[in-house]
Amino acid sequence: MQLKTVLKGVGILALGLALTACGSSSAGSTPEAIKEKGKLVVATSPDYAPFEFQTLIDGKNQVVGADISLAQDIADELGVELEVSTMSFDNVLTSVAGGKADLALAGLSKTPEREEVVTFSDSYYENGRVLLVRAEDKESLKDLESFKGKKVAAQKGTLEEQLAKEQVASAELVSLQAMGEAINELVAGKVDAVAIDEAVALGYVSQNNKLAISEAALKTQETVGTAVAMQKDNKELQEVVNKVIAKVKKDGSYDKYLEEASKYTVVEE
Template sequence: MKKVLLSATMVLVGASLVACSADKHADNLAKIEDKGKIVVAMSPEFAPFEFKTLVKGKDTIVGADVELAKAIGEELKVDVEFSAMSFDNVLASLKSGKADIAISGISATKERQKAYDFSDSYYESKNVIMVQKAKTQDYKGFKDFDNQAVVVQKGSIQEKIAKDNFKGANITPLTKVGEMVTEVSNGKAQALVLEEAIAKGYAEKNKNLAISTIELPSDDADAYAIAMPKGSKKLTKKVNEVIKSLKKEDKINTFVQEAYDLSVKE
C-alpha cells in the first residue's frame, strides 16, 4: 500500500513540476500588467537604435528601439524600465527573469528561436564592413583580409557573418562596439562588421573610417525582432499589434532617422 501511495505521490509531484515549468511564462502579459511595469533589456551602444546621451544633465538611454519600447508600454498601459547590459547578456536576462522583453538590434535566427519567442520583424537591417578610409581601395574582396584582424561584437549575428565570409581572417569577438571602432581606427584591426545605420553614425564621428564597397550577403536573419521568453503567446500578440501599427504609419523609420540625427550631433 505504501509503495502504491509513494508511486502516486511521485506522479503528482512530477506532474506539478511539469505544470509549473509550462506555466512559468504562460501569461507574461498578465504578470507585466499586474506589476504595472515592463522591463526591457538592451545594450545601449548601438546608435541609432540604443545609445546613451545627456538629457537635462542626466545620462539617459535613447534611440529607435527605446521609442519602440515606449510605444509597447503605452499600448499595455504600463511603465517602461530599461535595463542596460552587454549584448551577450541581453537574451540571457530573459531566461533568468531579469527582463520581460529584449530589444537591442536582435536578429531572430533559427537557433535563437529554439530558446526564445520573437515578434514580427520591425526593421530590415543591412550589414557592412568598416575599414580605415585611407585603405578602402586595398580591400576588394574577402581574401584581401586573409591573416588580418577582423573584430566583431561577441554574441552578435555579425560574429557569425564574419566567420562565414572572412575564412582566412583572424576573427576577434569584443564586448563593446566602441572598442571595435577604436581597434580599427588605430590600426590594431583591419576591419569590423556592423549594421549599416550604426556604421554610418560611427563613420560620421570618425573621419578616418569608411564603409567598404565589399558587399556582405543578405540573410533573412538580418531583420530585427523583439525577443521574449519562450511561451509568451499573449505578449507576442500584443507586441506584434504595436509593430504593425508603427510600420503602417512609417514611424519606425522615423524613429531611426531622428535617433541617427541625434547620435551624429554628439
Template sequence: MLVVGTEADFAPFEFPVIKNGQKQITGYDIYIARRIAKKLGVKLEVQNTTFSSLITDLNQNKVDIVMAGMTDTPAREKSVAFSMGYYKVKNVLLVQKGQATTYAHISDLAGKSVGAQQASLQESIAKNHLTKSNLVTESNVNSLASELQNGKLSGVILDSVVADNFIKQHPDKYEVASIALPTPKSQRNISIATRKGDKKLLKQVNLVIKQMKQTGELDKLYQQAQDEEFSK
C-alpha cells in the same frame, strides 16, 4: 512595469545621452519600447547590459523583452520567440579612411584581424565567410571602432546604419569598404525577443509594430533617433 534589456552602444538603435544632468538610454529601440509600454498601460524600465547576456537575462526573467538591434536567427529561435521584423539588416565592413578599395574581396582579408560584436549576427558572418581572417570579438562596438582606428584591426563588421553613424561622427577616420558581405535571408530582420511562453505579450508587441508600420511611425521614429544621435 515592462523591463527591456539592451546594450546601449548601437546607435541609432540605442545609445546614452545626458539629460538634466543624468545619463539616460535612448534611441530607435527605446522609442518603440515606449510605445509598447504605453499600449500595455505600464511604465518602461531600461536595463543596460552586455549583448551576449541578453537572451540569458530574458530567460531568467531579469527582463521582459530584448531590444538591442537583435537579429532574428534560427539559432536564437531555439531559445526565445521573436516578433515580426521592424528593420532590415545590411552588413558592411567599416575600415580606416582611405582603405575602402584595399578590401574589395573576402580574400583581401586573409590573415587580417577583423572585429565583430560578441554573440552577434556579424560574428556569425565572420565565422562562416571570413574563415582565413583573425576574428576579434568584444561586447562593445565602440571598443572595436577604437581598435580599428588604432590599427589593431583591419575592419569591423557592422550593420550599415551603425557604420554610417561612425562615419558621420568621424568622417576623417572611417569609411565603408567596397567588399560585399553576405547576409542570409533568414537573418535579415531585427526583431524583439520575448520568452517562448509569453504569447500574450508577443501578440501585443506584434500589434504595436504592425500599427506603427501601417501609419509610417516606424520610419519617423528611426529618423528621430538619428537626429537625436547627432544632436548630442
C-alpha cells in the same frame, strides 16, 4: 580619438526611463502580469547607436535610440511604465529567458538558433551587414579575399560575429564586448575592419570622414530581420508586440526613430 554619443535635442528621445542593473526580477511576463506590476522591463545593451545608446541629459545618464522609442510604444500600448535594464549584449537573451526582463530590444537578429530559447516578434527592421574600414583602406579592401591576414572586429554574441567568422575566415576575428570598443580599435589602427549593421555603420561614416564602408558586404539570409525577443511561447505578449510593430512600420514611425537617433552618434577627435 575617443568615441562618444551626444544628444542634440533634449526632448526628442529622452523618455524618462528608469535605468536598472541587470538583476531586475519579473514575476511574470504575460500582458496581465506586466499590467499588474505596472511596468515593462526591457533588456538592452546600450552601445549600438542608432538603435540603443547612452547619453547625458540634464546631468543624468539616459538610454535613448530607435529601439528605446519602440519599447516606449509597447509600454504605452500596455498602459505601463517603461523600465530599461542595461547589460552586455551577450546577457540580453539570458535575461529574458530567465524571467529577469519581459522583453529584449537590442538590435537582435532573429535566427533559428536563438528561436530555440526565446520567442521573437515579427521583424521591425531589415538591413544588411557590412564591413566598416578606415577610408584610406577602402580601395585596398574591396572584396572578402582582400581581408586575408587582416584583423576584423565584431561584438561578442552578435550575428555579425558569426558572419565574419564564416565569411572572412582568412582574417583574424577579434571579438570585443562593446561596439564602441570595436570602433575605437578601428580608428586607432589596431584592427582593419569592423563587422557591423549597415545602419550603425552609416551613422559612424556620416560623422567621421576617416571611416568608410567596404564594398565587401557580408551575406545574410533574406529571412533574417531585427525583432523583439520574449520568453519562449509567450504568445499573448507576442500578439501585443506584433500589433505595435505593425503600426510603427505602417506609419513610418520606426524609420523616423532611426533617422532622429542617427544624428546623435558623434566620433570626436
